[in-house]
Amino acid sequence: MRARHLDVSHEVSHKVIRAAVALLVTACAPLAAPLAAPLAAQTPPAAPDPASVERGHATFTSACGFCHGSNAKGGEKGPDLLRSVLVLHDEGGESIGPVILHGRPDKGMPAFPFSAQQIKDIANWLHSSIAATKDRDSYKILNIVTGDPKAGEAYFNGAGHCTSCHSVTGDLKGIAAKYDAVTLQGKMLRPDFSWKEGNPPHQVIALSFTVTLPSGQSFTGEPMNLDDFNVALRDANGAYHSFARTKDGPRVEVNNRLQAHLDLLTRLSDADIHNLTAYLVTLK
Amino acid sequence: MFGQLLDPALLTKPPVDAWPTYQGDYSGRRFSTLAQINQSNVKHLTLAWIERIHVGIGQGAIVGGEGPVPEGPPTDPGVSTIKSTPLMVNGVLYFSTPDNAWAVDARSGREIWHYTWKTRGGIHIGNRGMGMYGNWLYFETPDNYLVSLDAQTGKERWHTEIADVKQEYFSTPAPIVVGNHILVGTGGDSLDVPGFLEAHDPETGKIQWKWWSEPLKKGDPGFESWPDEYSMRHGGGMTWLPGTYDPDLHLYYLGTGNPNPVLTGKSRKGDNLYTCSIVALNVDTGKLVWYFQPSPHDTHDWDAAQTPILIDADIDGHPRKLLAQANRNGYFFLLDRTNGKSVVTAPMIKTMNWSKGISPSGQPIPDPAKEATIDGVLVSPATGGATNWPPPSYDPQTGLFYVGTVQEFSMFYLTDTDPHPEGWGAAERGVGDFGGDLEAIDIKTGKIAWDHHYPFGGGPVGMLTTAGRLLFTGDGARHLVAFDPANGDILWHAGLADDLSNGPITYMLDGQQYLVVGAGDSLYSFTLEP
Numbered sequence: 001m002r003a004r005h006l007d008v009s010h011e012v013s014h015k016v017i018r019a020a021v022a023l024l025v026t027a028c029a030p031l032a033a034p035l036a037a038p039l040a041a042q043t044p045p046a047a048p049d050p051a052s053v054e055r056g057h058a059t060f061t062s063a064c065g066f067c068h069g070s071n072a073k074g075g076e077k078g079p080d081l082l083r084s085v086l087v088l089h090d091e092g093g094e095s096i097g098p099v100i101l102h103g104r105p106d107k108g109m110p111a112f113p114f115s116a117q118q119i120k121d122i123a124n125w126l127h128s129s130i131a132a133t134k135d136r137d138s139y140k141i142l143n144i145v146t147g148d149p150k151a152g153e154a155y156f157n158g159a160g161h162c163t164s165c166h167s168v169t170g171d172l173k174g175i176a177a178k179y180d181a182v183t184l185q186g187k188m189l190r191p192d193f194s195w196k197e198g199n200p201p202h203q204v205i206a207l208s209f210t211v212t213l214p215s216g217q218s219f220t221g222e223p224m225n226l227d228d229f230n231v232a233l234r235d236a237n238g239a240y241h242s243f244a245r246t247k248d249g250p251r252v253e254v255n256n257r258l259q260a261h262l263d264l265l266t267r268l269s270d271a272d273i274h275n276l277t278a279y280l281v282t283l284k
Numbered sequence: 285m286f287g288q289l290l291d292p293a294l295l296t297k298p299p300v301d302a303w304p305t306y307q308g309d310y311s312g313r314r315f316s317t318l319a320q321i322n323q324s325n326v327k328h329l330t331l332a333w334i335e336r337i338h339v340g341i342g343q344g345a346i347v348g349g350e351g352p353v354p355e356g357p358p359t360d361p362g363v364s365t366i367k368s369t370p371l372m373v374n375g376v377l378y379f380s381t382p383d384n385a386w387a388v389d390a391r392s393g394r395e396i397w398h399y400t401w402k403t404r405g406g407i408h409i410g411n412r413g414m415g416m417y418g419n420w421l422y423f424e425t426p427d428n429y430l431v432s433l434d435a436q437t438g439k440e441r442w443h444t445e446i447a448d449v450k451q452e453y454f455s456t457p458a459p460i461v462v463g464n465h466i467l468v469g470t471g472g473d474s475l476d477v478p479g480f481l482e483a484h485d486p487e488t489g490k491i492q493w494k495w496w497s498e499p500l501k502k503g504d505p506g507f508e509s510w511p512d513e514y515s516m517r518h519g520g521g522m523t524w525l526p527g528t529y530d531p532d533l534h535l536y537y538l539g540t541g542n543p544n545p546v547l548t549g550k551s552r553k554g555d556n557l558y559t560c561s562i563v564a565l566n567v568d569t570g571k572l573v574w575y576f577q578p579s580p581h582d583t584h585d586w587d588a589a590q591t592p593i594l595i596d597a598d599i600d601g602h603p604r605k606l607l608a609q610a611n612r613n614g615y616f617f618l619l620d621r622t623n624g625k626s627v628v629t630a631p632m633i634k635t636m637n638w639s640k641g642i643s644p645s646g647q648p649i650p651d652p653a654k655e656a657t658i659d660g661v662l663v664s665p666a667t668g669g670a671t672n673w674p675p676p677s678y679d680p681q682t683g684l685f686y687v688g689t690v691q692e693f694s695m696f697y698l699t700d701t702d703p704h705p706e707g708w709g710a711a712e713r714g715v716g717d718f719g720g721d722l723e724a725i726d727i728k729t730g731k732i733a734w735d736h737h738y739p740f741g742g743g744p745v746g747m748l749t750t751a752g753r754l755l756f757t758g759d760g761a762r763h764l765v766a767f768d769p770a771n772g773d774i775l776w777h778a779g780l781a782d783d784l785s786n787g788p789i790t791y792m793l794d795g796q797q798y799l800v801v802g803a804g805d806s807l808y809s810f811t812l813e814p
Contacts, residue, residue, distance in 0.1 A: 073704055074514075082706060083476055083518075088450040133707040134452060134474035139699040141711055146659040185660070189695065189715040226740055227761035229777060254739065262716050265693045266635060270653070270661045273695075277659075 048124035056125030059118055067109070072129055077108060082130050093123035145181050145278050147271065152279025155272055165260065168283055176283045185277045191261050206258040209233045211243055212251040226252065288418035289435055290373050295461065296531050303372040303789045306413050306458040307675065312528035312593040314677040315749045316790045320797035322752030325812055326766050326776045332798065332809040333393035339363050339384045341400055348431065348440045349383070349402030358383070360408040366802030368413030368458065369675070369746075369787045371421075377800065378416065378435065379807070380423045382408040382456075385431075387438060390793055390800075393809060397438030403427050406454035407472070412526060412673075415459035415466060417486040422466050424455035430468050430484060444489040446470060451477045460526045462536060462567050465492060469523025469538070473585075476544040476706050478519025479559075483570060493570035497521025497540045497558050505572060506557030514704070515552040520544040521559040525589040525673055530605070530621060535564040535573055537594065537607060537621065541587035547656050547667075547710035548583060548698055555580040560588045562609060562617070564624060574624035578611045580647055583655040584638065584696070585667035586613040593678045593685070594621060599728060608727050610676050610687035612669030613638075615648055616730050630730020632671070635664035635691040635718060656696035656710035666694035667712055669744075675787035677747035679755070682769050684724040684733050686755055690743040692717040720744075720760060724772065734772040746787035748799075756799060758784025764801055764808070780808060 061070050067078030074080035081087050090096045097119040103111035114122070132138055156162045166172050176184065186193075192206040205222060211231055212218040219241045221233035231252050232242040243250050256262065268276075290304055298317045299308040308314055321329065340357040341347055358364070363382045370379035370388075376396060377388045383403050387396040406426030415422040420441060421433045428447035433440055446468055447453035452475040460467045465483040479497035484490065499507040499516050510516040522541035529536050543552060543559035560579035563572055578588045588611055595606045607621035614636040618628035626646020639648040654663050668690070676687040693715050700709040720742025724733045736742070741760030748756045755769040762783055766776040782804025790799045799810045 071702065073702065073706060080706075083451070085448065085451065088448075088475075130475070136474075136708040136711065139708065139711040141660075141697045142658045142699060142701070144659045144697065185695075186713065186715075189662075190713075225761070227738075227759060227763065228765075228774060229763065229779075262718070265662065265664075265716050268662060270657075273662060274659050 048128060052121045052124045053128045054125075055118075056121030056123070059114070060122050060125055063112055063114075064122070072126060081126055082133055087126055088130065090123055090127075093119040096123045096126070141182050144185060144274070145281055147274030147276070147278035149275070149278040149282050151271075152275035152277070155276055156279055160264070160272070160276070161260070172280075172283055174284060176281045181277060181281050184280045185273070188276060188280065189261070189265070189273070192258050204258075206256050208255045208257075210253040210255065211241070212249075212253075213243075214249050223254075226254070290416045290418055292417070292461075292463075299789075299791060301792045302374075303370065303791050304416060305371065305460060306369050306415070306526045307528065307591065308789065310462075310529040310531065310594070312591045312675075313595070313680070313749075314675055314747060314787060315679055315751075317751045318790055318792060318797050319750065319752040320792070321750065321754065321790070321799065321812060323754065323768065323775060326752070326754060328813045329766075329776060329778070329799070329810045330813045331778070332811045334806050334808050335388055335393035335395070336806045337364065337366065337381065337384070337386065338398075339381060339400070341402075343398070345398045345400045346438050346440070347400055347402065348443065349400075349404075349425075350429070350443075351402040351404040351427065353402060358408070362409040364805045365410065365785050366805065366807060367410040367673075367786050368802070370789060370800060370802070370807065371414055371416055372789065372791045372793075372800070373416060373435075375793060376435070377807070378414050378421055379802070380411045380414050382411045382426045385414060385421070385423055385433060385438070387435065388807070390791075390798070390809075393807065399433055399438045399440070401425050401429070401431065404449055406449045409454075410456050410673075411458075412456055413458035415461045417461045417464075417466065420486060422459040422461070422468075422486075424457060424459065424468060424470075426454045426456075428453050428455045428470060430459065430466070430489060432486075432489060442489050444484070446482060447472075451475060453477060456524055458526045460529070460536075461486070462529050465567060467527070467536060467567075469525070471522040471524035471541065473520060473522060473542060473544055473546055474707060476518040476520075478517065479521035479523050479541060481523045481538060481565070481570070483567075495565055495570040495572065497523065498543075498556070509555040509557040511551075511553050518544045518552065518706070519559075520546075520556070521561070522587070522589070524587070525591065528592050528594050528607075529567065530594055533564075533605070533622060534567055535621070536567045537592040538563055538565065539587065539589040539592055539609065541589050542579075542582050542585045545700070545705045545707060545709040546583075546585050547696060547708050547712070548700065548705050549581055549655060551704045552581075556582070560586060560613075562588055562592050562607070562619065562624070564621070576617070576619055576624040576626065577647060578609070578615060578617055579613045579650070581650055582613075583650070584613070584663060584665075586611070586665070586669055588612070590671060590673065591675050593676065595678055595680075595727060597680075597683065597727065599627060606727070608678060608685055610671050610685065610689075610725070612665070612671060613648065614665050614670035615639075616685070616687075616725050617646070618727055618730065619646075628728065628730040630725075632687070632689055632723060632725070632732070633665065633691045633721075635693065636670070637662070637664050654696075656698040658698045658701070660695045660697045662693055662715070663696055664691065664693045666692040666714055666717075668692065672744040674744045674746045677749045677755070678727070679749035679769050681749075681751065681753065682724070682733075683727060684769060685727050686747045686749065686757070686769065687723055687725065688720060688743050688745040688747070688757070689723055690717060690720045722757065722767070722772070724769070736767070736772050745784055748788040748790060750790060756788045756790075756801070758801075758803070762803070764788075764803070764810075778810070781806060
């Protein structure tokens, strides 16, 4: 999930994410989505002026790209500048500048008589390229509509059993006019979580609990907690009910109205996903 | 050394009246021979004290560090979460969070001293704890300094830089002390840098040896598993969790992290040694003695950094020196720790879909069709793995290995179509999970002896087993729980203010057995009612 990896690390854990969901989804069930919610991002350094970055990119491409590659990842002669220690330690061109102005004659790099502003622009572009490389949450998903819409339609009407809940002339009518392909695919794979690109993720309540006491009295409502020792829910009137769990009960039933989507994850092939996506985008 | 706090001989024995190193002892089992707290009386466990930490400058903190004075208190939640396993030596607990270290009276929970580090940056996600040598403590900072403190006073002795924060290295491990070597690793995979492990001199901090996780040039060991020097220089293989040590074999066992770029392998065809590997290093020289690679050519961020637990047990009637690891990639591995040969490889989770099977050498065979594509592939586990850093445990009384797992799916989309991608190269979107499990794995077969399923919680979490026939762990729902390690029955629980966030420890003090756990910003100490 985009959110998971703001926590830039090796150790992203299930529980961290669950806790984040609990914080994020203040109005509703704390446990409906153990996955996927935005954690606080590392404070990014002040973003450079986009016009300067743009100018720097143009200058770099024409003057430096031949040796360092147009993306600065290195070329036939020049080293990768996105992982250059000198560039990484540079601030505002103060280390890069002297190299540009004097060149590196011993390594075959000529001097470039750039102005202070041009140097600053190049530095800004390099630093923004580095930031884009290391910030995996900024990576843009490319074209995911590669499947066969006919095969997707067949899966939708057949093996996927999608028509047992959905209809392309009913609830899904015009859905592709509302959402882009990435969002549509996300809604299909993870419908308990609305994550339109660029917007904060939004929890969809899919779960309900029914707790039945030994007396036969039962309570149904939105989940508030379920662990080995306690179950709690909020009923349709907004009343909170909490019960201790013991060997003798109460009986707890968990109903996930989106269970079929979760179960699909163990059955879908990648081709099925691509084909379904190609079909869904036709539902304008 | 005269009058030293920590007798080095303690490190080679099961912990009893101390917890002198990250894992309790060198084996990594996190099994205590203590049985004062046992199945018959665990219901009488009671709270001894709670200590809540206060991070950053102020309230008498000793201040060190190379960075500027911060404008306010730290706000990153990682700084206020106790992921470190405390040390307990001579009645004092020593523990840390990113940029912060404490000594606390183990009898009362009261702070003795607090040291805080002015940071130059780096990712502040966690700190596993400290190492101890005589009277000296060692810990690592997110901006990659190894800092040594005087255990009595918390005053800094020295600090030394081990990696460059500007290259996106950040350091979380607890240093491990073996003989006169302070073993120090690092982390960071945002910008394609090579990993390494270093040994430092305990008195001066000077470097004794450095082992790189991959070849740096053609001809170096493992170079044939990379296409060229360009790709091997992008490295990976971070050494971000403490390892284990066999004093008889003189080998230090360590799991390494993923290769770079992280989620796409097109510029690094081959197995990419020694990333995602379990390696055995000669502890005096840092030379590689053997390796086993649980994830050849990883493209899903499945570090093999998880604790390699050292186990002595009979296999087919013969005593063997073994090593077990529950791996992030979803498999359990049992190796012969004298040579790295596979004994058992077995799946831990049902949803796993990235492997085409197991090779004759015991390695999973990656399915290339499950490497990120532009239009996306569905993979389980997610990048976070079937399990992760929280320490597992092995109980020699049951022969079972205890680990918290999770069954998650993610989509992996290739986003960097350059022939030489950098960084992660692909985007991940989590699409669902089937809950967490506490698994008890029979080491000899890899089969799951019992399993406790959590529909909404569980997952990777720290474990401790004891001779009192108890397994202590967390449930992801703020409870500290004692299980019967033989069958998974719940014997006791206590509700805390947060989820268990570290590995539980236990020790004897004044004739009483204590259990100490970290949950969020607090340490909790439990003992039996008198």
